Amino acid sequence: MRHPRCNPDPIAECFVIISHGAWPGSRGINAAFFLLGALLVAVFGAVGPASADSARPVPVGSPVRQQEPLPQVQPARLVILVDESGSISPDDLDREREAAAMIGLGEFAPGSSVSVVGFGSDNTGSQLPVDAVCEAVTVKTAQDQQSLADCVAKLRKRNKADGDGTDHYAAMQQAMTYLSDGPPGSAVSPKMVFMLTDGNLDVSASPRYGRDNVGDQRNQAALRGLDGTLATATKVGVQVWPLGFGNVNKAQLDRFAAGGFQGTCSPSVPRPAAAVAADSRAVADFLLKAFGSARCAGSSDIQRIRLGAGDRQSVTVSVPEIATDGSIVVVKQDAKVTVSVFDPSGREVPKSGRLGDSVFQDSGANGPVESLRITNPDPGNWTVKLTSLPGSPDVEVSAVVIWQGAIRASLTVDPPAPRRGQPVRVLLTLQTRNRPIRDPVQLAGLVFAVRMTSGTAELPVRVADAGTEGDDHSGDGIYTGSVVIPDSDAKSVTFTGTVEGVGVSGDTRTVTAQVSQGRPRLTGQIAFDAAPALVPPGGSVAGLVTVTSVLPARAKVQLQITELAPGTRASVPADRTVFEVPATGRVDLPFTVTFAKDTASGTNRVVVSVVDTADPASVLTSYPLTVDVGYPPEPPPWPLYLGTGGAVVVVAAVLLWLRARKRRREVRGLAVFLFVRGRQVSDIAAPESGAIRFRFVVHSDEGMSPQLAHPVADEPAYRLVRDGGQFRLSTPFGEQFLIHDGERCPAGEGLELEIRDERRRQSEPADGLGTEQPAETVSRSTDLL
Template sequence: MAVNAAPSIRSKATPNSATGAIVNAKSFAPEPTLTDVSILVDESGSLTEADVREEIKAATTIAFSGLNSRSRVSIYGFGSQNKTGQNAITAACPPLVLDSSVKADAIGACVRKLHHRDDSEGADTDHAAALAQAMSALSNGGPQGALKMIFLLTDGRLDVHASPIYGRIESDRNGEALKQVDTQLALARTNGTQVWPLGFGDQIDRAALDRFAAGGSQGGCDERSASKPRARVVHDSGDVLDSLTEAFAAAGCTGRSRGGETTLGAGETRELKINIPIIATDGTITVAKGDPRVRVDFLDPDGKTVPADGKIGDSEFERAGENATVEKLSIVNPKNGDWKVKLTAPDRLSKQLVSATAIWQGAVSSSLVVDPPSARVGQPLTVRLSLVTRRGAITDAKALSGLTFTVQAQGPSLGAANSIVVRDDGRAPDDRAGDGRYAGTFDAPPRPGDLTFTGVVSGYGVRAEKVPVTVAVTAEGLPVQGRVAFSSGAVVHPGGEVRGKVTMENKAAPARGRLVLEGSGRARATLAGATDLAIGSGTTTHPFTVRFPPDAGLGGTSLTVKVVDAADPSKTYAVNQLTVTVKNPPGWLQRHWHEIAGVLLLLLLVAFLAYLRRRARRARVDVRGLRASLRQDGEELTVLKAPGKWAPEFRFVVHDSSDGRDPGLDYPHPGDRPVRARRGAPGKVVVQIPDGPRYEIEIGTGGEPYEETGLMLAFTDVTRRRSVRPRRTGDRAGDRARTRADATSTDRPDDLGTSGGRPDDPGSGTGQAEPSTTSTSSTYNDPWL
């Protein structure tokens, strides 16, 4: 059976004397797990000085990691008592409630009494004396209702062969000590004390550690198997801190976030990042910094350096251990997200391995409503369950995804307890999927009697108060019953409202009712308008409005609207739960993002079409691939290729015999007046002679006369522009011919969008290209007009 810390509930549930119903409290203040912890640290001679330092670091971290300010902690070292004047126990830190930073600093100081023992102090391993000391500390003056836990750190098996207190015969002493260990474990089981052993090193007796864990109380902080005590073993003392914090988190139903570790040298600054999730209501970040001189700054997820003591918003901070090797920051209502731990080393510092760990918990209340609040035998009941923290209801689906929600129904007429499946998937009886309110149904038993419903929420890092709701089941049911319904979405804005309707069924004389709103919390919602209801005979309906002020607190909120008897408010006729998230209204961009996205998409489309059009135009006028040639009497005298980069015109000069040189073509030089050739209509080139005519030359022909020189100017095109033609079925000869042509041609990449042509062999200088077959329109606009 689970042992739960005493609840902290500011206003208790109110019993209904007429119907037996209990309505939920108006305001809950759930607190983190309340613990009474004793830490036992092995000081035996088989350890090294470094091993003891690791144990001290782990013990201090656990002492600092308690989240409830009413929790208590004690720390003891142990070895053995082998002669007069020795003591098996080092009373390092007697039981202390860490409700202030001053007391936390005291822990940082007293833990330094732990040390590595030599033979003169009793350096063997006396687990019996250690357990007896812890049980003595936990049996006196601890906080009422606290979970009692012993954390046993040891590097070896029990060994008291040299301790006369266990008998005169040396060979019998270990056996006698084991009997006393069993006695202490039986006492621990009786007193509800868990034992969490952690062994490290090569001399561990794993079977003994398992007996320690199984011998104490098996009542965990909740019903999960992960919360039950078990032994842990690590091979190196350097892993003790990590394993012990894991055990502490499991024992107290807390969560753990690791910030990793890094090496810090003289004058260096390092940062460690550590996450605190949205469900956390309380947290402690501990930093094992090795040297007290290392400065630690804590930065919240917004990048703000938090104060040592004080508040930012509704977050409260308290710091301790600045002058110790382990420093901590306790946070009530921490911001969720990634925190940063900034470490700054002094100028003179040997290299230190520093690390950070966060222990956190969602201390929540399970808000439960049963509709109707009283029932007749066999009547269907609807249960609605949501999770409420100090800040309001948890409505974030991601934060709730790892939790388990159930409702337990118990009563004399049921026999065994019944588990009710509740869901948040939008299927009846759930109203909306993913709003943080879980719903299920249950049929009242066929016999009268009281039913008690309890919401059970469990999961990693969560501790939920259990507030029962009792429903009276009678043979006929109450003559006045009703139903409360809401018409709203999952989100409401500050200054907004939620409308609802009450439908009442009255089989008796007219009655007077009153609407009551509970649980408004940070949202500060109110009922608008008249709250008094006239409940006539038969069926009557009454609209109502729940209003949220302009300064309503943001976040999830769970409200309860009920109809009570005006003369006797303890008599409840109808009840329902409203769970919504209060969010600021969307800004202008959020409201119009559809229109903005549409305009942007249209602009992108226009730009893309313009790009395609420009690309196509550039491809049409690109003169790459053109070759100009001079011919005389049918013989080709010279060939000139167009430049290899994109250009809208091909410029060249023509030399004839008039200037004393052999006829030829050349690229223009400064001062030359070149011939300008552009692509014209499909398969043609438009040529502009300097101070002369403009005419067209068909590509691939014999050319046209060039002025009065007796020379012919001709053009070929090594870029074949292919049109897309329908393929005729059966044209296999054409297929084969095209395949041969493709196999002998060379692809030329065209990054400007021209048709993927294959040039003739450019090395010959005399090859003529096929006439262009591009599908460009036959209408041609002269580029020089």
């Protein structure tokens, strides 16, 4: 009989199949299979599959925690100030329009509002220094987004009769009319201003700032007024992100950025800062980077392609697993270019409506900038197909995906009611509205933080997912820490867990633990075997409850499932839910968690708790279990023809492969070199431990060459990981690059980073006759970590 599926655990399940003779063949072959399975299980252990016949799985214990509303991305209020002064060229203005539309239409939260204001100056006393072309457009519907696209097109280049100076003060005053309602957190937040300008503040011809301009008094008056407006921005929580291009005064723009609100959406992102591009062609890139930092939004790099008359071409953008809301924005320039979008499964998605779990809303199809907003996008590579009509002009088309993950953190304290002086574990996890997240690559750029408050004292608790210092399993998405309850008079301690970073909306959870007076009657601890790489639908994971009793009589404890992540369906066999605990002793109680056949594919998470049946409100211990559910590839036919000797060879090969896979992920041997305008000024090597991530920073002190260094605590840092034969570099600004050995990528004005793999270089033949690699350029990844 052919076994329908091999368990995704390539070791344990295949042993089960072999030992039951699931593959036909001679007795010699079955003996070889048994040897293979026994050896693999001896080395790695086994997680047995669920048995539907031996124990009927049922939901366990008290009801699952009250369902909370699904997490949503936080709306924002954006104001984009666009320079219309006389020095702007027609091409500059087009680039400004495109950048403003890209951010405005790329805003993914339906409750957000976007204002676009053009500015020049008042040189006669009767001119309007600003053009409020888009006044607080709420981008909820496709019609709202279309209205925004239409009004952005009204931005104009001013001449002398219109007021062609550069009045940054009037522009900021207009921006604050949309944003000045209350301190930070009192209204819709975050609030941010993006200022695009090609010059310095210049109101020398404006009578608004004095009867004459003796001693540059008009500009000085405007700067004083601007300082007052920026002080107001600080009070009400408005960030200012100036973006200059061409001949601009960087110090003046820095003054604008520093004058506004300095709070950030996450400790890991930089404070508002000015940026200067060489010309207007780079404005969109700079604005996208600033938007990501201000909004804690992830994005791809902008993908650009030339589209000729009658051409059909495609670009690809990537949506990570953690994204729940996003927009694919295509700057077409020519409104006649048609856009079709295909999801990672190759299905063409609708312009509006639903496909699977995803909801779509398109806008701007008849204009130069088109946007497709997606709620609950499938993770993976999305294809944007572009078609130009015959006779159309050649245009440069660009596409970008902007996204964020609406997340919910979960904080577990074990034991829930600790004693003074007792060590406790805290476990912090996250999930989106669609799924729990455990992939270390997805979580690498996020900050997991826990602090404990006892009375007036506050103590940070270091948490990590490294398989050390109390963390059970590395890379399972459970960030674990340990702390000792203070020996004080406090009757309770409060733990606060926070998850923040670029690409997520951020969430904070608080758990208050009552401090036990004296030794508790019952204590417990839950542990799980290391889960296989993949658990099949209907499969199970083995666990162990250890209960210690000081009672003079027997007691009973009950196993409960108290929390299920979205899409997770799990249970415990009915005969393993209530256990008897002997008097004054300790007992180990094995159990299994079974995942239903219709549970969600991918990451599943369940919180298992143990309670005292005599006092069901008394939780002895809890533990969040995270596993990946799915089917592995079909088993290859070649094992059918192996004998005993072949099985031993397979064992050795598997061991070598697993060891090699672990080594391939380690960052040891990597070195980063910093170049300033082509000259190397610094270098730094990855740690020699078995780490799989390499964090470093670029320090730029005035008057000194920039230097590479290891980060301090939660300092925003670059993050480097191996990705197959390439390296994935994530920047503190939300960008990500895929880099080959020896290639360089930009790191700011005149700065470049080069990644070298000394481990690979040492393993190459000395004569240099190894496999020749094709010349490639750095490819910017289309997702952010």
